[in-house]
Amino acid sequence: xxxxxxxxxxxxxxxxxxxxxxxxxxxxxxxxxxxxxxxxxxxxxxxxxxxxxxxxxxxxxxxxxxxxxxxxxxxxxxxxxxxxxxxxxxxxxxxxxxxxxxxxxxxxxxxxxxxxxxxxxxxxxxxxxxxxxxxxxxxxxxxxxxxxxxxxxxxxxxxxxxxxxxxxxxxxxxxxxxxxxxxxxxxxxxxxxxxxxxxxxxxxxxxxxxxxxxxxxxxxxxxxxxxxxxxxxxxxxxxxxxxxxxxxxxxxxxxxxxxxxxxxxxxxxxxxxxxxxxxxxxxxxxxxxxxxxxxxxxxxxxxxxxxxxxxxxxxxxxxxxxxxxxxxxxxxxxxxxxxxxxxxxxxxxxxxxxxxxxxxxxxxxxxxxxxxxxxxxxxxxxxxxxxxxxxxxxxxxxxxxxxxxxxxxxxxxxxxxxxxxxxxxxxxxxxxxxxxxxxxxxxxxxxxxxxxxxxxxxxxxxxxxxxxxxxxxxxxxxxxx
Numbered sequence: 001x002x003x004x005x006x007x008x009x010x011x012x013x014x015x016x017x018x019x020x021x022x023x024x025x026x027x028x029x030x031x032x033x034x035x036x037x038x039x040x041x042x043x044x045x046x047x048x049x050x051x052x053x054x055x056x057x058x059x060x061x062x063x064x065x066x067x068x069x070x071x072x073x074x075x076x077x078x079x080x081x082x083x084x085x086x087x088x089x090x091x092x093x094x095x096x097x098x099x100x101x102x103x104x105x106x107x108x109x110x111x112x113x114x115x116x117x118x119x120x121x122x123x124x125x126x127x128x129x130x131x132x133x134x135x136x137x138x139x140x141x142x143x144x145x146x147x148x149x150x151x152x153x154x155x156x157x158x159x160x161x162x163x164x165x166x167x168x169x170x171x172x173x174x175x176x177x178x179x180x181x182x183x184x185x186x187x188x189x190x191x192x193x194x195x196x197x198x199x200x201x202x203x204x205x206x207x208x209x210x211x212x213x214x215x216x217x218x219x220x221x222x223x224x225x226x227x228x229x230x231x232x233x234x235x236x237x238x239x240x241x242x243x244x245x246x247x248x249x250x251x252x253x254x255x256x257x258x259x260x261x262x263x264x265x266x267x268x269x270x271x272x273x274x275x276x277x278x279x280x281x282x283x284x285x286x287x288x289x290x291x292x293x294x295x296x297x298x299x300x301x302x303x304x305x306x307x308x309x310x311x312x313x314x315x316x317x318x319x320x321x322x323x324x325x326x327x328x329x330x331x332x333x334x335x336x337x338x339x340x341x342x343x344x345x346x347x348x349x350x351x352x353x354x355x356x357x358x359x360x361x362x363x364x365x366x367x368x369x370x371x372x373x374x375x376x377x378x379x380x381x382x383x384x385x386x387x388x389x390x391x392x393x394x395x396x397x398x399x400x401x402x403x404x405x406x407x408x409x410x411x412x413x414x415x416x417x418x419x420x421x422x423x424x425x426x427x428x429x430x431x432x433x434x435x436x437x438x439x440x441x442x443x444x445x446x447x448x449x450x451x452x453x454x455x456x457x458x459x460x461x462x463x464x465x466x467x468x469x470x471x472x473x474x475x476x477x478x479x480x481x
Contacts, residue, residue: 178252180245186283187276196252199259201228201273201288213279217295224279225291235277236355237286248285254361255287258354261331267323269344269354287355290346297350298340301413308413310448311481317410318476319350324403325469333357334394338402339382340409360394380430381416382406385437385461397463403472404458407451408442416441437461450479 178195191200213224216234224235238251252274259271272288297316300306320343327333335342335356342356380388384401387394405416415421420439421429433439438461444452454475457467 180248183241186240190276195256196274199256199274201275213277222284224277232291233272233288234291235284235286235288237277237284239282240285241283250361251285254358258357261333263331263354265323265326267319267351268326269351271354289355290351292344292346292351294345296341297343297345300345301410313410314476314479314481316350317407318473320352320406321403321469321473321476323352324399325473328396328399328469334396334399336360336394337379338399338406339379380433381441384463386463388434388437395463396469397466400458400466400469400472403469404455405441407455408447411448412442412446448479451475
């Protein structure tokens with residue numbers, strides 16, 4: 001049976017005496033999170049309980065002040081106690097003096113005088129104490145497992161509250177589903193679970209925890225970049241330890257479902273897999289996708305310094321339509337939120353962000369910033385009328401409406417309903433669209449002549465009267481350039 005993995009929780013960043021400042025708080029929080037990962041499977045959460053000693057009494061006279069992180073089970077009863085030790089280094093003699101060995105005196109020897117005898121005996125006894133103590137200390141350093149429980153309390157290593165033999169062993173991973181309340185041995189648990197076998201990125205996991213990450217420019221703290229096997233990727237994740245079990249479930253099951261679709265299209269980013277990464281922002285469970293150097297297409301099209309001719313704009317429009325038609329025709333899947341921030345650019349490559357397909361799994365949860373602004377009013381002007389009030393189920397027909405709005409954005413390089421929002425503002429503009437769903441997003445005279453009839457049909461309020469994405473694509477391809 002595999003021996004239980006004991007955590008290391010060293011708070012060397014806490015000085016002595018200890019001030020109550022942000023540095024102390026961060027050090028304690030780091031320690032508690034490390035202990036939480038080691039909680040048994042049946043433990044729901046951990047709570048940090050400070051020592052009864054006032055903070056100002058944390059001095060060099062009390063070098064092994066112990067704090068406790070108490071784990072509670074689901075019924076909120078104390079289940080396990082995990083020790084978190086703040087250690088001030090002490091000299092080896094402190095360990096010797098704490099447990100002096102027994103010594104014996106030789107009664108047959110007669111001292112030459114009453115004053116000299118005790119002194120000589122004391123010197124001999126003291127020498128034996130020091131010699132035995134040094135031998136004990138060296139054995140203890142060479143064999144840490146042989147040290148007593150009291151010695152463990154003076155060590156910066158975590159000491160379990162029960163002997164290692166009686167600690168519960170990690171149960172084998174479930175063959176049917178993940179235990180989303182489990183955070184014990186998290187990396188090993190997730191990377192070896194049968195449910196994640198096909199999606200887990202072992203090439204990234206092999207670098208754990210040495211994988212070097214960098215913040216993704218202009219993104220949330222849970223979005224980082226990394227280079228794996230000479231390929232730069234984006235890791236978009238969630239703080240697993242801080243998330244609720246329901247959010248963890250939505251994230252994992254959404255990724256597993258999207259990965260299982262085996263999507264493969266040149267204008268759709270690839271979901272390379274899932275992995276666990278240690279970053280400065282904490283432990284992230286991440287989805288790995290393509291790195292797109294120029295970001296979203298919105299910033300590109302709205303930048304007046306970026307010169308683009310009609311041929312280039314048509315190529316962008318065709319790329320977006322091809323990806324949507326592929327999802328509809330090959331997989332029967334609606335993309336959902338087709339807005340400028342979901343279309344990414346890297347040089348001449350234009351791709352839809354595959355992680356947008358996770359939105360249905362997050363609907364009603366959305367406690368992670370993996371899908372920032374998903375379904376918010378920032379996307380209302382790109383939504384079909386039937387989705388604006390209810391945020392109902394995404395359909396291919398709704399995608400076609402959004403695709404027509406996106407095509408207008410590409411060819412005009414202007415946001416939809418620009419005059420409406422300029423006159424009424426954001427809130428009143430949104431209310432107007434909710435009340436008058438047949439409001440046109442653009443003056444169709446601004447789009448290419450050959451595209452207008454199909455665009456007009458695609459913007460119908462009645463979903464049944466709209467063309468398919470493939471029909472809209474054919475109209476784009478037929479444009480004279």
